[in-house]
Amino acid sequence: MDAAHIRNFSIIAHIDHGKTTLSDRLLHLTGTVATRLMEDQMLDAMDLERERGITIKAHPVTMSYTARNGETYELNLIDTPGHVDFAYEVSRSLSACEGALLIVDAAQGVEAQTVANVHLAMKQGLLIIPVINKIDLPHADIPQAKTQLEDILAISAEDALLCSAKEGIGIEEILEAIVARVPPPKPTGAPSLQALIFDSYFNTYKGVVVLVRVMQGELKPGMHVKLLHSGKTVEVKEVGSFNPKPYSRARLEVGETGYITANIKTPREVKVGDTITDPRHPSPELPGFQEVHPMVFSGIYPINTADFENLKTSIAKLQLNDSALTFQTESSVALGFGFRCGFLGLLHMEIVQERLRREFDLDIIATYPSVVYKVRKTDGVELEVDNPAFLPDVTYIDVIFEPVVKAFVICPGDNIGDMMALISEKRGQINTTETLDTRRVMLTCKIPLNEILIDFHDRIKSITRGYGSMDYEPIGYEPSDMVKLDMLVNGETMDAFSSLVHRSKAEARGRNLSAKLKEVIPRQQFQVAIQAAIGGKIVARETVTAIRKDVTAKCYGGDISRKRKLLEKQKEGKKRMKAVGSVDIPQEAFIEVLKTS
DSSP states (O other), X not given: OOGGGEEEEEEEEOTTSSHHHHHHHHHHHTTSSOGGXXXXXXXXXXXXXXXXXXXXXXXXXXXXXXXXXXXXXXXXXXXXXXXXXXXXXXXXXXXXXXXXXXXXXXXXXXXXXXXXXXXXHHHTTOEEEEEEEXXXXXXXXXXXXXXXXXXXXXXXXXXXXXXXXXXXXTHHHHHHHHHHHSOOOOOOOOSSOEEEEEEEEEETXXXXXXXXXXXXXXXXXXXXXXXXXTTEEEEEEEEEEESSSEEEESOBOTTOEXXXXXXXXXXXXXXXTOEEEOSSSOOOOOTTOOOOOOOEEEEEEEXXXXXXXXXXXXXXXXXXXXXXXXXXXXXXXXXXXXXXXXXXXXXXXXXXXHHHHHHSOOOEEEOOOEEOEEEEETTSOEEEESSGGGOOOGGXXXXXXXXXXXXXXXXXXXXXXXXXXXXXXXXXXXXXXXXXXXXXXXXXXXXXXGGSSSSHXXXXXXXXXXXXXXXXXXXXXXXXXXXXXXXXXTTEEOGGGOEEEEHHHHHHHHHHHHHHHHHHSOOOSSOEEEEEEETTEEEEEEEEOOOOOXXXXXXXXXXXXXXXXXXXXXXXXXXXHHHHOOOOOOHHHHHHHHHHO
């Protein structure tokens, strides 16, 4: 289609503000999906997406719309994930668009992810159309939503459209606004083919399906194209678009989005943000490409050691549709063989673990999540450490750098004191405090990533009784006083419980772990010491008392020295037993401690 009649747009919103419902309405009104085939969350293919009401993978869809002026337009919607873990994919999806619909819930107003996603869209230079959704709710406050648009996001409220995606109110006005306001795609002027890869997925029959937006030239079957970053040249087998199921087309022209298939076998060969071009006269690469690096690492082990091969195959299958997931084999004295997996963030980690349990029916245990630290050694060499076991000896370490994030926390004004206390407890620094309206404030703070890994989000929800929201973006590394905390049982180091913690929190964490281990380690014939150590210094200790036999029971009279002699004999035996005995910690004990740590 002629580029003047093409509109590429995305929908950005905070979680649960009606993004997916609106996309369903657009599909229905444009006749892309027949009424008899309509169902909720058309663009969410996974069970997990439907259950949690979140989008995990980007879903492009091509719609044909005849506007009030009588002209027919091709509307390409890219439904993007809203969560910060997938921020890079969102930024690539947005760079395939010229406009974005910004959805704000009329009842809840602007939330943390709204702010973060608007920053991303503005950075890409997109035209933003504000849409106030859920106007049919009895407690909808439209004037306040408009005020927040202007005060927080600096977007004119005069341009805001009112709609209710659930009731189908104002949907046609949104389509007309897309046609009228979103600029048509312009060719980049490159000498040959130039197309942006904004996502990919694996199909059993076709291999890797690459989702593309054509910036210059055209794509058609039989062409040879080159992927600039991987340097691979492939022949295009099929091109097409989605409605929302894939259908093949004769060609993809300037400004159109769709998919191509070629003889690409593994998703590792396709990188999100890469440029497709002509191998004979290559065009320059499109800006903004970066390698996707895991942010959070965790060990995943099968509870039944016989499931190791099964787990390996399952993770490899997951990786086919999720190239951001990385894994390598590791072994632990306590848990046996497993895998060290890298994830984009906490939600990504949770989703992968849940999919392993559900889709592959595996019983797994995940170790305490850790982040990637940069360690500068005394000889100037820099290392990246994602597992405490690989930390060099303390005598060779010059400085440890930890990843830091910029967090936006929105909470009711009544809870600001508790929220500030939580942020300072997590070693955060509050940079700015903004009053959003009469009820809510937004705190912008800098906080170490490893401090928000476990319970930060849950604690925000508890403090604010569910009204708080939070989003974050990585801002780099800072030097920090991190130490390796080891847990020793009967003098032996338990590698599964080793972690890197800030010196100020090491003692408290050592005490907690020691107390938990004391509860789960079964009593032995001898006394067992559980110790938390930093290097050679013991910072916490608990003792599991020995099972003792009452050796003095048969002495019911006579001199006290007889009892003393029996007790001394028993003491010698216990000492000898402790020297040669080993403590066998049951698997359940590890699982219990790792679940609660």
